[in-house]
Amino acid sequence: MTGFGIFREVISSESELREMYGEPSKLVQNKAIAQMDSHVRNFIGQAPFLIIATADAEGKCDASPRGDASGFVHIIDDNHLVIPERPGNKRMDSISNILSNPQIGLIFMIPTLEETLRINGRACIIRDAELLEKMAVKGRVPTIGIGVQVEECFMHCAKAFMRSGLWKPESWPEAGTTPNVSQILADHVKLPGITAKEVAEGLEDSYKNRLY
Incomplete structure (x- = not known):
């Protein structure tokens, strides 16, 4: 494919991409699991920060940060978790997207750890009082939460953090x-x-x- 706006040489097929980069290793091909095991649960329990990726019905994408004390994401069982929706600027970009397109991607981060945890699945907006009360902070219960049905979990390598020096104070x-x-x-x-x-x-x- 040639031409995409100002871009003159554009890759347009999976085969062309694979010709350039080859296939992933056996480890990478097999690292994804379909539910949250003890390792995933422990990672989420220590993560004070994550990025939510969503898209609307037309495929327009958005990425939004969420953060709180470690363990703020509530795990219900091996395939379901809830992210509390704290007060924001009321744009509600992620929430609006989920209402029209339930697909969601999450990246969990732990300070100083350069590997991250990625989770993909389907999301909904919940008002379940019993669940939301478990995520109250300073007596304030979130009005809604993002319920996620987990479909895929896997670790992401540290190269992006190593290149950026994100956790290294000397690079700040x-x-x-x-x-x-x-x-x-x-x-x-x-x-x-x-x-x-x-x-x-x-x-x-x-x-x-x-x-x-």
Whole structure:
């Protein structure tokens, strides 16, 4: 295939891809399991952070972070887990996508561990009070949760984290050199009277008073 927007040389078939890279090793071909065993449960129990990947009915994709104290994802049985939906900005991108397309992908991360756990499956939005009450924090019960029917679990190698140095403090940027998020938001929304200072104050209030 030639041409895709500004891209001139585009791979368009699995066979072409395999000609370039070959087949995965036997270990990689056989590492996926269909349910959460004791290793997967332990990994999830120690993970304070994950990324949720969803897509709408048209296939438009979204990736969204979720984080809380280690073990915040509730495991029901070998094939079902629940991710609590904490207060956010009310865009509800992941939630809306799941309502039209239940397919979901998860990546669980544990600080300092460069391998990650990937889970794929189907999701729904739940209001089961008995389950949600188990994920209450500071007396606040999540209104809804993302229920996941697990179909595939496997470990992902450490190469991305090794290349990025994500967990290595010596590779982190110096204080004061990272992007100014408040200024970015103010410039992007382009609303009269919305300044970086006001955005910063709003963010601080949200982070301080509306985490749960």
